[in-house]
Structures are given as C-alpha cells and as structure tokens.
Amino acid sequence: MAEARPFQLEARGVSVVLGGVRALDGLDLVLEPGLRTVVLGPNGAGKSVLLRTLHGLIAPAAGTVSWSRPVRQAMVFQRPVMLRRSALANLRYALAVNGVAEPERTSRATAALARVGLERIADRPARVLSGGEQQRLALARAWALRPEILFLDEPTASLDPGATAEVERVIASIAAEGTRIVMTTHNLGQARRLADEIVFIHAGRAAERTAADRFFDQPASNEARLFLQGELPWK
C-alpha cells in the first residue's frame, strides 16, 4: 500500500515555545522509514508538541524540520474530530480534499471502513459513534489517505481496554503494510507491544533513543530509568 521509496525526516535543534513555555528545547531527531517509533516521556515533556511539530501543525521557534522528499503524512489525535456527517462521508471528505476523484473516492472510503471493521455503520452520523468507533474511524480516515508516515498522539488514552486492543490491532496492521509509525502513549504495555524503538523525551529534548526490547530492561539514560521506576525525574 505505502510506497517503499525511502525517506528521511530530520529535526535539527528544534525549539518550540507555546504560551511563553519552552515545550521543545533544541531537540534533534532523525527518523528513517520502516520502524515503529514510540515516544515516551513524563507529562509535559513535549511528546505531543514534538509530533505536532514534525507533522507541521506547529512552526518551531528555532531549528528546522526537513523531509528528504515530499511525503504523504497523516495524524490521529487523542480525541478524534469528526465532521457532522456520516462515517462514510467523513472519509469521502478527507479524500476529496486530497484530490481523489470519484469513483475512486467512494471505493477507497468503503475499503478503509471495512479495514477497521466499521462497514456496518457507514451511514451512521460520525459524532454519535462511541469513542472507540470514532478512533477507529479516525484511523480509517488516516489510512485512506495512504500515508507513508502516520503520527498518533495517545490514540487510546480515552478508550476502554477492548477498544484499545482494537485500535492497537489496526495500528499494527497499518505498520505491517510499510507505513512509518510515530506515536506517543502513556501506556507502557502498549509501547512494548507496538514499538520497534523508543524515543525518550525529557525537558524538551530527546534524552535517549533505544531499541524497544532493550529500553524496558536497560534504558541508557538516568531519566528514563527513573521514569520506568515510576519516579518523577524532575523531583
């Protein structure tokens, strides 16, 4: 589905100031294709801001975010925002905005709904669906755009365990098709299940970057070790 053509995303010395607070402080990060990266870190470390900055929603106050070539990207937010129309129409809207013409628009939207197991509710108004269904719909909407990289900001933070498992299953299968995954989570079990590598953010910088199987047993940085112990590193 996603193109195999490699690309590189490079953040150099990225600082972001939001409401007078320095959310990112000279962060360096290079992302290459093919991996599932989970960004961990304490509350307020800048995980969500990092994803938004990489995705282009926030302009850095200093530093650069550069792509080696134009890359189709999509983002799934903690709280999905659905338009006041049917589930199918929400997908068709996203495709229309991105220049996908009929009849491909409808066929791609329908396929995306089936992909996340929501074909039964295609004609239901999107905003009255359950939280889990809305998040799967958000994943379908992102997937329909055939992104080469998909950002997910705590996609299961407001979901119950059943819905969380469903969403994780969809994320894993999207990744299996070759879409680069970059996500944040507070759920360490989820990070273990989904991550190939962990980027640990502390005080607006990438404190460490470690393969997932090593990170949970032998984190390289002291901050990450304290974080995993459930300590508060800033105390």
Added chain:
Amino acid sequence: MFEIFASLGVALQLIGGADPELWSIVLLSLKLSLASAVAGAAIGLPLGALIAVGTFPGRRALIVILNALLGLPSVVVGLVVYLLLSRAGPLGEFGILFTPAAIIVAQTVLVVPIVAALARQAAEDAWGEYREQLTSLGVSRLRAVPTILWDTRFSLLTVVMAGFGRAASEVGAVMVVGGNIDGVTRVMTTAIALETSKGDLPLALGLGVVLIAVVLAINAGAFGIREWSARHHG
C-alpha cells in the same frame, strides 16, 4: 382594561375570519422578511465564517465594526438607504424607493451584522475544535469556510432565525424607505404603528398577535430542529 379585551376579541375575529386586509399585510411582511433573511444569510454567514477562520490585516477592526453595527439604530439605516435609493442618490436610477424592494434592501442591511456576528461566534467555536484536524487533512483556511458552515448548520439555523426576527419586527427603517403605502409597502409593524395612531386598535392588535405567533412558531421550529440534531448528529 375592557377596551383591550374588546379589541382583542375583534382582533381574534379578524384573524379567524380570514380578514383579507390583515392577511395580505401578514403575507407581504413574511415575504419581505424571508427575502431579507435569505439575502442577509447569503452575505452574513460566509462573512462571519471568513472572519472566524481567516487571518488577514484589519480582522480585529472588522470584528469591532461588526459588533458595533449590531446596535445600529434602524431609523439611521433607513435614512442612509433612503439617501442611496432616492432619485438624486447613487442608486436612484433603479427607482426602487417606496417599493417592497427598498424594504428588502434596508432589512438586509440590518440583518447582515446580526447574522455575521452570531455566525462568527459559532464558526470560531467550531474552528477551535476542528483546526488541527482539518489542517492535518490538508484543508486550507478558505476551504475550511464551507466545511465549517455546513458543520454548524443547525446552530446557524437559529442565527438565520434571529435575522428573520430582526427583519420582521423592524419598523423605523421600513417606514422610511417603504413609505407605508397601503397595499404596496404596508407591513405588519408599520400597519400596527399607523392603526394605533388612528385608534383602530382591533386591527393593530390582530396584527400584533399574528406577529408574535409567527416569531414564536419560528423559534419553536428552530429549537426543535436543534434538539433533533443534537440527538441524531451529536
């Protein structure tokens, strides 16, 4: 006191007996107010959404002016429209002064600020919720305007109703530019003013009852639609 009840009784007879004079005035009023509400919505809704979503120089000034226009004395609007439409005025060649068209123009001028200001509020709330998601999907600000108008359609219905209410209850501007000509530009409000001053209270009261009933029915309808939409669309 007895006078009021007697008049009210006659008024209700006029309404129930399908008095042709009363109903032709009511019909004209509704037609002109509906036309003004539609025209005002066509201008005011996109304007309000553009101001809510857009970033352009003078945006703040525009918001202040728009809010100030909410309190516009309608007689002054009538006067300005009168000057524009009068024979010697810049729009005099159309010759629409003292016609129903002039009333529509004046009422539209009064409706636009209300619709635009209320639509801006609704659109700004929606934009706050949608901005990141729409930007992520690649939606430009300009493209977001129709999206947001459509997504706030149920709230905007109430906004357009408010515009209709303003048009229907308007007296001063309508009197000045319409001239309150019997059978041509005499609407409910100007008829009430005239009949009251003539002492024909039953007709004035009858029109008043109809006017209130119309405004009530429209607001009840808008309320019902909002309730329904909240249940079915979230």
